[in-house]
Amino acid sequence: xxxxxxxxxxxxxxxxxxxxxxxxxxxxxxxxxxxxxxxxxxxxxxxxxxxxxxxxxxxxxxxxxxxxxxxxxxxxxxxxxxxxxxxxxxxxxxxxxxxxxxxxxxxxxxxxxxxxxxxxxxxxxxxxxxxxxxxxxxxxxxxxxxxxxxxxxxxxxxxxxxxxxxxxxxxxxxxxxxxxxxxxxxxxxxxxxxxxxxxxxxxxxxxxxxxxxxxxxxxxxxxxxxxxxxxxxxxxxxxxxxxxxxxxxxxxxxxxxxxxxxxxxxxxxxxx
Amino acid sequence: xxxxxxxxxxxxxxxxxxxxxxxxxxxxxxxxxxxxxxxxxxxxxxxxxxxxxxxxxxxxxxxxxxxxxxxxxxxxxxxxxxxxxxxxxxxxxxxxxxxxxxxxxxxxxxxxxxxxxxxxxxxxxxxxxxxxxxxxxxxxxxxxxxxxxx
Ligand SMILES: Cc1cc2nc3c(=O)[nH]c(=O)nc-3n(C[C@H](O)[C@H](O)[C@H](O)COP(=O)(O)OP(=O)(O)OC[C@H]3O[C@@H](n4cnc5c(N)ncnc54)[C@H](O)[C@@H]3O)c2cc1C
Ligand code: FES
Ligand code: FES
Numbered sequence: 001x002x003x004x005x006x007x008x009x010x011x012x013x014x015x016x017x018x019x020x021x022x023x024x025x026x027x028x029x030x031x032x033x034x035x036x037x038x039x040x041x042x043x044x045x046x047x048x049x050x051x052x053x054x055x056x057x058x059x060x061x062x063x064x065x066x067x068x069x070x071x072x073x074x075x076x077x078x079x080x081x082x083x084x085x086x087x088x089x090x091x092x093x094x095x096x097x098x099x100x101x102x103x104x105x106x107x108x109x110x111x112x113x114x115x116x117x118x119x120x121x122x123x124x125x126x127x128x129x130x131x132x133x134x135x136x137x138x139x140x141x142x143x144x145x146x147x148x149x150x151x152x153x154x155x156x157x158x159x160x161x162x163x164x165x166x167x168x169x170x171x172x173x174x175x176x177x178x179x180x181x182x183x184x185x186x187x188x189x190x191x192x193x194x195x196x197x198x199x200x201x202x203x204x205x206x207x208x209x210x211x212x213x214x215x216x217x218x219x220x221x222x223x224x225x226x227x228x229x230x231x232x233x234x235x236x237x238x239x240x241x242x243x244x245x246x247x248x249x250x251x252x253x254x255x256x257x258x259x260x261x262x263x264x265x266x267x268x269x270x271x272x
Numbered sequence: 273x274x275x276x277x278x279x280x281x282x283x284x285x286x287x288x289x290x291x292x293x294x295x296x297x298x299x300x301x302x303x304x305x306x307x308x309x310x311x312x313x314x315x316x317x318x319x320x321x322x323x324x325x326x327x328x329x330x331x332x333x334x335x336x337x338x339x340x341x342x343x344x345x346x347x348x349x350x351x352x353x354x355x356x357x358x359x360x361x362x363x364x365x366x367x368x369x370x371x372x373x374x375x376x377x378x379x380x381x382x383x384x385x386x387x388x389x390x391x392x393x394x395x396x397x398x399x400x401x402x403x404x405x406x407x408x409x410x411x412x413x414x415x416x417x418x419x420x421x422x
Contacts, residue, residue, distance in 0.1 A: 002296070005291055006291050010336075031337070034334065035332060038333065039314050041291075043312075051334075102402065104399060105329050105383075105402050106402065108383075109333070188398060
C-alpha cells in the first residue's frame, strides 16, 4: 500500500531538526531508518503530515567508549552495532542483540534511536538498554536532558519523549559480566513471541513482549540478589507481567515462556 | 521533490512525491521491473536491492531517502562478460523455480557474502531469513550461495 501524502524535509543538524519539529508540531515525525515508520505509514496506521529525515545528521552516528560508559549516537544502525569490535568488547550483549533484529536488510537501515523511540515492547534493543540500566539522551526546545531507560517506556509505542524532542544518543555502562538473550520466535526474521535478557551476571534482567512496554523482571533480580539459584529465580519471571494474547500464543503461554526463557538465559549467562 | 541518484551506474534525476516508495519509483518511473513486489508487510524480500552496496528492502524506503545514493538492481548485475557470479551460481545450482523471489534472493545473497564472508549452510539460511521463496524449499539457493561464498 502507498502511504498518505506527506511532506518531507531533510536536515543536517540537530538544531535544524528541532526547529522543524517546532514549526510543524504534533503533525511532524522524525524519520530515521524508516523500518518501523514506513510500514505503519503504508498501513495508514501513521499519517504524519511532515517527515523530518535525520539521516543526514552525521554526528548522530557512531560508538565511543570512554571510561565506564559506552555512548552511541541515535542514528547508529543495528548493523553498525552488530559489527563493532569496540562494542563487542565493551558491551557484548548489545552487539549480540543488534545482530538478531529482523534480517540483514532491516539491520542495514534500522537505527538504535529509532528502535528505542518506537518503544515497541516486542522489540529487542529497548529491553537490552533496559537490562543494561542505560540512559537516553534527548534534545528539545528547552535544551538537552537525560532519561533513565527505566523511566523512558511509558506505554505501548509510547515514550517519555515530548513532541518537540528527539533522541540524540544512548549511554550504557561498560558491561562484560555474564549475559544472554533468549529470543523465542517461530519465523526467523520475526519479533520475539517472548524474549528474556540477562545483563551483568543477573544484575539486570529484562523481558520482551510481556506487557505494554519492555519490562525489568524485578522479582527475578531481587531473588538473585538474595542468593536464589537460576531455577528458583526464573520461577518468578512472570510476576507482575500482563502479556497480551494473540495468534502466536495466549497470555498464560507467554508467562510460561518467560519463566523457561529466563531460566535458560540465566544459565547461559553462567549462573548456577 | 527533486531527487538525483545513481541507478545501475546511470545518474537519474526525477521529481517524486515524498510518499513514493523506492520500489515504485524503480518499477514505474524507471521501468526497472526486475525488482518484484511480493508483500505489503516488508517481510518477503522480493524487492531487495543494494543501496550503497548493502541490501535493503525497496518497499520499505521512500524514494526521497535514496537521494544521492548508489542503487543497484538485478538489471545492473550482468556485464559485457556475462552474468554476475551470484546469478551464474543460481543458474548452475538451479536455485529457482518460478523465479519470483529470485531477483531479491540474488541481491540479498550478494550483500550477505560481502557482509559475512565465512558463512556455512546454517549461516546462509539464517542470513536469507528476510527473503521468502514459495517454490524451491531453499535447498538449491543455499547451495548456490555457498558456491560463491568468498
Ligand atoms: C520485516 C521487519 C522485521 C523486523 N524485525 C524486528 C525484530 O525482530 N526485532 C526488533 O526489535 N525490531 C524489528 N524490526 C523493527 C526495526 O528494528 C526498526 O528498524 C526499528 O524498530 C526502528 O528504527 P528506524 O531507525 O527504522 O526508525 P523509524 O522507522 O525511522 O522510526 C520509528 C519511530 O521512532 C521515531 N524516531 C526515530 N528516530 C528518532 C529519534 N532519534 N528521536 C525521536 N524519535 C525518533 C519515529 O518518528 C518513528 O515514530 C523489524 C522491522 C521489519 C520491517
Ligand atoms: S515487497 Fe518488499 S519485502 Fe515484500
Ligand atoms: S522460485 Fe518461486 S518463489 Fe522462489
